[in-house]
Amino acid sequence: MIYRENGQFKTSYLADQQIFTIAQDKWFVLGLIAFAAIGVPFLADEYLFRAVLIPFLVLALAALGVNLLVGYCGQITLGAGAFMAIGAYAAYNFMVRVDGMPLVLAMLLGGVAAAGFGILFGIPSLRVRGLYLAVATLAAQFLCDWAFLRIGWFTNNSASGSVSVAKLEAFGWVINTPVEKYLFCLIFVVFFALLAKNMTRASIGRQWMAIRDMDVAAEVIGIRPMYAKLSAFAVSSFFIGVAGALWGFVHLGSWEPAAFSVDRSFQLLFMVIIGGMGSIMGSFFGAAFIVILPIFLNQFLPFLGGLVGVTVSTAGISHAEFIIFGSLIIFFLIVEPHGLARLWSIAKQKLRLWPFPH
Amino acid sequence: MTNASNAAPAAAQGGRKFGDVILDLQNISLRFGGVKALTDISFNIREHEVRAIIGPNGAGKSSMLNVINGVYHPQEGKIMFRGQERKKMEPHMAAKQGIARTFQNIALFKGMSVLDNIMTGRNLRMKCNLFQQALWIGAARNEEIAHREKVEEIVDFLEIQHIRKTAVGALPYGLQKRVDLGRALAMEPEILLLDEPMAGMNVEEKQDMCRFILDISDQFGTTIVLIEHDMGVVMDISDRVVVLDYGKKIGDGTPDEVRNNQDVINAYLGSGH
Amino acid sequence: MNAPNSAFLSVNNIEVIYNHVILVLKGVSLSVQEGSIVALLGGNGAGKTTTLRAVSNLLKGERGDVTKGSVEYKGERVEALTPADLVKRGVVQVMEGRHCFGHLTIEENLRTGAYTRTDGKAAVEETLEKVYNYFPRLKTRRNSQAAYTSGGEQQMCAIGRALMAKPKLVLLDEPSMGLAPLIVEEVFEIVKDLNTKERVSFLLAEQNTMVALRYADFGYIMENGRIVMEGAAKDLATNEDVKEFYLGLSGEGRKSFRDIKHYRRRKRWLS
């Protein structure tokens, strides 16, 4: 029995309210973070950092934000890309227009701006629900696409509509190399994941979930739908906004509105559903699945083709990538409709029972 | 306690004391399009009593509860709460006033554990703001622990310790009903509305449930409004009974009075009882 | 494959697991003779609903699997059939918790019940009238969307809908739940009626033990995913343990719900 929790008794409610009530989980995650912070910088090469790890971290953060709204509060949104854009452009404008604006503050303010718009676009959720809401949030998406493309002020009147950022520096730390960028993102992600976890295990998180599961009943026990929904929109947009700022500043360095197009919104929603709605861990699983799998397939398929002695054309690879990617989504959902996170916890349960079935 | 001397009719039974009228419903009418769910119904509820509402299916019992806690808005009639007229009422305001309820078609939060479900009932009493909660700093944590202790009391009381951490969706129906009750109790309500709490239970479980209800009433002095189709239960544990039929009131009084009311027998009880 | 099997429906030692990990039924066997009413009794979570789902093959949607044992209906193994196939063969389940089609009106709900029938419009109309006769309340609400009817009305609708299929074997899950006492009696009268007149068999999971045993021919008591007692309904009704725990009758007859002792030890057959 590898995964053994017998003998772990909780003697206080404090202990029982811990983030990880099972020691193995706790050590596993702490170990993972330590490895990510200390081990990975020695192991990974530049490509991994720039093309895989940094996008993974940033999108995981955004997915986390989406998960708070979609997974925890049950308000499906297809406008996440817009809030990333708001975060990025707001941070950009704070940087450009305010002298001596510190980078981290600008990013957080970007998040705040996104939160503000989040509340605004969250208002329809008070009346509209489910898929109707999901489609309605596309209004935010297209409106933002348009505004950032068309209103010169946002892009500091750059002719092409593309903006770029100068040097990155936080608290005297010049963030230059991919490793530094990676660590910078990692700090954000760990910190925000902690915030998210705290919220979801506290009263506010329960309010969100209550609204998600049965809103009338939630109201009957004294939860104000307006507060719960709008706070979810605000918090989620804040996360997404910060992620947007990271995406623009740290990952891309220079971007155009297409970087936050509707495809991005869909992508983030997929991450949440595939990873597991209502699970912090799930956001990471989802981001990993959606970011890494296509890249992996793209490199693995030619290799595979090479093994059997056929050269696969680029187009062939891409098409195969589509097909395999789609099939895997279907496969995982059939195996576990509640996402990878649930699959993971079932695996843990099986381990717990192992080697005795049931 | 308030003066119980103003001749509460059922006061004698069980030797408990009833207080003043806490909720007075006057001439309530509720329509849905052409369907008249409630027509001109008046009755009152006294503090600390167990007030049953019975009637055939579709009589409007659940609708009555929905009116009391603000889910439905009657087209006509007044509701006086502690002598004051309640104006526009939303469910969460009713919750603030201390009205809690359980649901006929269980309305638990399916994705959450039993503990979390009951914890949501404490929501109104939790004061820390979002930032404190996000950072999980002292105050928020202490508050969480304090309420958790309360909730554990309720869990013990309802004897559902063993399923604390289970997701409610996977629980059998009967236990879900119990969790539903727990959630309502966690609000420490003044008035507890129970919509068929014993449906789908066998006698033993009903006995347990009755015991919980009576204990709640005794220990916390909570006023209870109960809808139930099991006449044995209703007649045994309620102090006063209202009978509805097709949205109209056809009887009101002590269990004995109601049991012998011919209208009630015709419409609902049948001769077997 | 025509092994003469006297039982109409026989469930042989089935084991059910939900979600690959939760073992719920641990070897349940029971049988229903043609034209009989069999009651399945037991406390909350005993596995009654699960057993019925295993028979009607509605487990898949709950992510449950029958991992051991077999289910035979009229001598045919039916585990691999779809629920729709079973309905065609005359096995219909009335699900716990009503499950009416909320957006359809009561009448549309009832008519969907006749989906598998091929005996013509007139015959369907006739059954519809019969159901309305059984439940006049439904007739008055025939044009309301089911979601907006009361709990009891929905329960009637669910039962009525099953009857519309002209079933041979009805799996009734808690039919009495949420019904007014008069209606409960009526529902069981209907059951009896169909049973005697049309030889419809019933397997009913029921908490209302008293009534169930009154109408049933045979009974099984489940606990914790196992059958712990079985016998003719009459025998069960007089069994002391059953009397105490399921009928609430102790030595001196029914006790008032008000006078229940706070701490009792309950006898368990198994644990």
Add this chain to the structure above:
Amino acid sequence: QAAEQYFPILVYRTGAYAANGNPWANGYVDYLKLVNAKGGINGVKVSFEECETGYATDRGVECYERLKGKGATVFQPLSTGITFALTEKAPVDKIPLITAGYGRSESQDGSVFTWNFPLLGTYWVAADVAIQHIGKSYGGVDNLKGKKIALVYHDSPFGKEPIPLLQERAKMHGFDLQLLPVAHPGVEQKATWLQIRRDRPDHVLLWGWGVMNSTSLKEAQATGYPREKMLGVWWAGAEPDVKDVGAGAKGYSALTLQHGAEPNSKVVKDILAMVHDKGQGTGPKDEVGSVLYMRGLISAMLGVEGVAAAQERYGKGKVMTGEQVRWGLENLNLDQDKLDGMGFAGVMRPVQTSCTDHMGASWVRVHTWDGNKWEFSSDWYQADDKVLRPMVLDAASKYAAEKNIQRRTAEQCAQ
């Protein structure tokens, strides 16, 4: 590894722009194969690898990161968005970018954009020539006064690039510029063309890519706007843009990035003989020589010549590094003789780059669709440096200021 010069190829063979991406990529690859068939660059064999970007910036960046690690010495992003993103990264990684006929127009200024090479032309060149060509039809640009020109453009940095220059020209000549953006990918243009029908501009400039182009032409047909009055940028003047419209596009003209469809050029014949006939052709044979195929081919040739030029300085027969190739591209000198010798006679005019001019040439012709094929219909134009130069300097300086880049001095340039 063996001494091979490695060429990464960012392509899009699927998705919304695949029909245009495919021939470009095929031309590119075929040319590299031809180089190898001819013995390599001064004996250095060429190796190459494709990476699918799907025209998406983040996929493009991923490709870049992946392939640069394999020894890439020059990138051609084939997307304005990817170009923008890579412009930030290239100086760090010391890999030059060739953006032949696209990318940022101000990157012509090599003293600021050290690593960018918008060879052969930028959108400002295209816009400038477009106005010259339209002006010519009225007997000179001065006669444009009071005329109305509508720009129907892909609503993205690509489509927006020409606007500053057109506005500048509009001011100069007093014509009216009407801006009509079309949202990606450009399949819905009814409103746009209704506006055109109402306002009846004298000319329509089409700044589209992919499906947007054919849709525009179909809508023009549907609203009865004369195709003769339409002039497309060089990304709106290839076979896929008109093929599906067929006769409906007859009379429509587009700028060319020097070349048009060149099935009869020597280089194409070489490719057919030395690559396709050996069974090594990349795409279908009948596509060889088509407009976008040629564009890819020429792009590849420019990269190869950059390497060759670098070898002149750093040693023939050696594999060049990114920095060395950058020098080569900055000192490219393809005169007509040399071009003719390589088989580009009649296809291209001379290209000569310098530290301050990373574009090297601004020759443009116009060709017209006759219902079946593209036919040249004009003489050679060149962008007007008097208009172009100040704008480039301005924009480049602004960029330099923003990014804190010091403009390279004459000495630095000479290095």
Add this chain to the structure above:
Amino acid sequence: MGFFIETMLGGLMTGMLYSLVALGFVLIFKASGVFNFAQGAMVLVAALAMARFSEWSNAALGGDSLFLANVIGIIGAGIVMFVVAWTVERFVLRKLVNQEGATLLMVTLGIAYVLEGLGQTFFGSEIYSINVGMPKDPVIMFEGLIEGGVMINKEDFIAALLAAVLVGGLTVFFQKTSVGRALRAVADDHQAAQSVGIPLNKTWVIVWCVAGLVALVAGIIWGSKMGVQFSLVTVALRALPVVILGGLTSVPGAIVGGLIIGVGEKLSEVYLGPYVGGGIEIWFAYVMALIVLLFRPQGLFGEKIINRV
């Protein structure tokens, strides 16, 4: 005046084309509660199949009979759509009975990827054309009445008519037949539908087939308008506001929604666009839909969202 009418007409006809795509969404949603994001991919695959089959048949038969090629194309594409429907049911939906909306939505996304990949693998990713002989050139009418006349596009007009007929037929089917009723029941509650003997498998194949045929019609019309190519999938995005404006569950809603959105976006683009820089039609359509939802959360004709305890 003439211009205003032209804009209106243009909007109405585009709207009808949106309706056609919207219809695909509505059908599947109504009949299974699945919000089918693969609808766009289905349009693409249908159109690709149609274009390629007629092209190949032309090549194989050596003839150039437009009619024959088109017939073969349509039959071929129809078969492809049937295979798609059957496969989707057999390998995907069957295993996901009774799951939540979000899961089903996600799974259709997976289906969309697979379809896009397979479609391009089999049929190629170039631009192909469909020629069903629709007239391309405009006609000018009412020249006597209005100055400059009113220009009408014959192709659009025919397409709009076709769409209207299709929608009309499907409305009747859903509201009036017992199969229609069963389909609506499935959307409400998979399990209950199974329990009354509605064979989910068969119904799903049927519905996806019908949706596939609708996609084929949409693909033919859109494909002959803009060429058969990958961008066809994006038409779905333009049809979404139509779906929610009209109501996810309403076939006539898809039509009315399409008309409203079509007219609204064209008028806004033409009359409002120039003041704010243009390019507003997409978001305008969505904002319009959003505003309607604020007043009617279930869309104009959708079934009322049931919300009760």
